[in-house]
Each structure stands twice: as structure tokens, then as C-alpha cells.
Amino acid sequence: TQLLEQSPQFLSIQEGENLTVYCNSSSVFSSLQWYRQEPGEGPVLLVTVVTGGEVKKLKRLTFQFGDARKDSSLHITAAQPGDTGLYLCAGRSMNNNAGNMLTFGGGTRLMVKP
Amino acid sequence: DSGVTQTPKHLITATGQRVTLRCSPRSGDLSVYWYQQSLDQGLQFLIQYYNGEERAKGNILERFSAQQFPDLHSELNLSSLELGDSALYFCASSFNPRQRNSPLHFGNGTRLTVT
Numbered sequence: 001t002q003l004l005e006q007s008p009q010f011l012s013i014q015e016g017e018n019l020t021v022y023c024n025s026s027s028v029f030s031s032l033q034w035y036r037q038e039p040g041e042g043p044v045l046l047v048t049v050v051t052g053g054e055v056k057k058l059k060r061l062t063f064q065f066g067d068a069r070k071d072s073s074l075h076i077t078a079a080q081p082g083d084t085g086l087y088l089c090a091g092r093s094m095n096n097n098a099g100n101m102l103t104f105g106g107g108t109r110l111m112v113k114p
Numbered sequence: 115d116s117g118v119t120q121t122p123k124h125l126i127t128a129t130g131q132r133v134t135l136r137c138s139p140r141s142g143d144l145s146v147y148w149y150q151q152s153l154d155q156g157l158q159f160l161i162q163y164y165n166g167e168e169r170a171k172g173n174i175l176e177r178f179s180a181q182q183f184p185d186l187h188s189e190l191n192l193s194s195l196e197l198g199d200s201a202l203y204f205c206a207s208s209f210n211p212r213q214r215n216s217p218l219h220f221g222n223g224t225r226l227t228v229t
Contacts, residue, residue: 004156040222042116042221043204043218044116044220045217048215101159101162102218104157107156
């Protein structure tokens with residue numbers, strides 16, 4: 001079983017602060033996705049990273065895939081209350097028989113206070 | 115709106131009972147996935163169907179079963195319910211599981227409470 005561990009589990013910060021969320025595994029993934037989930041809704045895809053060392057930016061969010069494709073980070077600059085939510089990383093298996101199955105991390109619950 | 119529809123939104127039932135959760139995938143998507151999310155936890159993969167056939171199986175209990183119908187909608191059946199089965203159950207869809215980086219589109223989930 002491939003496991004993804006996210007840290008921290010909970011994060012409460014003030015508006016304007018920067019933060020980094022980590023997603024780590026001992027397994028190699030063919031790609032990794034980050035999702036954001038708000039209360040009462042399903043997760044929504046933010047980004048997919050595929051290449052080791054890849055960095056993608058989405059406005060104030062920066063995503064990085066580790067060189068060995070075992071870990072990833074999400075950095076948010078100048079956080080806003082609208083960034084509040086549950087952030088989930090999800091890795092896709094290297095096994096071609098696993099189809100499109102994703103293994104999810106436990107999530108980081110972020111609260112940004114005004 | 116992801117285009118994935120799940121019904122019902124909420125379900126309250128007693129231990130030992132059986133329930134059926136329903137999912138209509140996004141128009142054009144052929145693959146359906148079921149995930150379970152317990153309180154404050156990540157999503158646990160249960161099972162995946164592609165064009166009516168089982169494609170991958172995760173940590174799905176023997177008391178649980180699922181199927182995908184010819185019109186591509188899917189049902190997740192949970193039987194002999196226990197208190198620990200209380201959770202959010204999400205359905206997601208994607209066009210083709212062979213497109214390995216295609217995104218999953220999630221519904222808004224069914225919240226199951228077993229009392």
C-alpha cells in the first residue's frame with residue numbers, strides 16, 4: 001500500500017502570512033495532484049505535477065514535485081481568508097494496472113483569519 | 115459545479131440496515147470511482163468502474179458492493195451497517211482511466227450517519 005503523509009494536519013494563520021504544506025511518501029509516484037476541499041463539497045483539482053523537480057505556479061500558490069517523485073510541497077504566499085479549506089495531495093501509482101487510481105494523503109486543514 | 119451528481123445528500127439509518135448511494139458521472143465520463151472520507155481524514159479509495167466493468171479495487175469491505183450500469187451511473191451498496199461506517203462517501207468520474215493524469219471530478223458526497 002502506498003501511503004502519503006501530509007504535514008501539518010492543521011494550520012491556523014493570519015491573513016497575509018506565508019505557509020507551506022508538505023506531502024511525503026516512501027513510494028515513487030508517476031504524478032501527484034493537489035486538491036482543495038471546502039465544507040459540504042467534493043475536492044477540486046488545483047494542479048498536477050508530473051516531472052521530478054517540476055514547479056508550477058497558480059497565482060499565489062506554488063507547487064513543487066520532489067526530484068525523486070516521492071514528495072511534494074504547496075506554498076501559499078500572502079494567504080487570504082478565501083484560501084481556507086482542506087488541502088489534499090494525491091499520488092498516482094507507477095503501476096500501469098492501477099488505472100487512474102489515486103492515493104490521498106490525510107489532508108491539511110488550513111484556516112486563514114482576517 | 116463538477117457535473118457529478120450524488121444522491122441522497124444525507125442519509126441517516128440504523129445499525130444492521132442496508133443503503134444504496136447513487137452517482138451520475140459527468141457527461142462523457144466513462145469511469146466512476148468511489149471514495150470514503152471519515153471525519154477529518156483523507157479519502158480512502160473503495161472501487162473503480164470503467165464502462166460498466168470493475169477496474170480497480172481498494173479497501174472496500176465485503177459488506178460493500180458497487181456496480182456501474184449501461185447508462186454509466188453507479189450505485190454503492192452498503193449492508194449490515196455498523197457505527198464505524200458513518201462517513202462521507204464521494205463519487206468521482208473521469209473520461210478514460212488510461213489517460214493517467216486526467217483529473218477526477220468529484221460530486222458533493224453523501225453524508226451517511228449510522229445510529
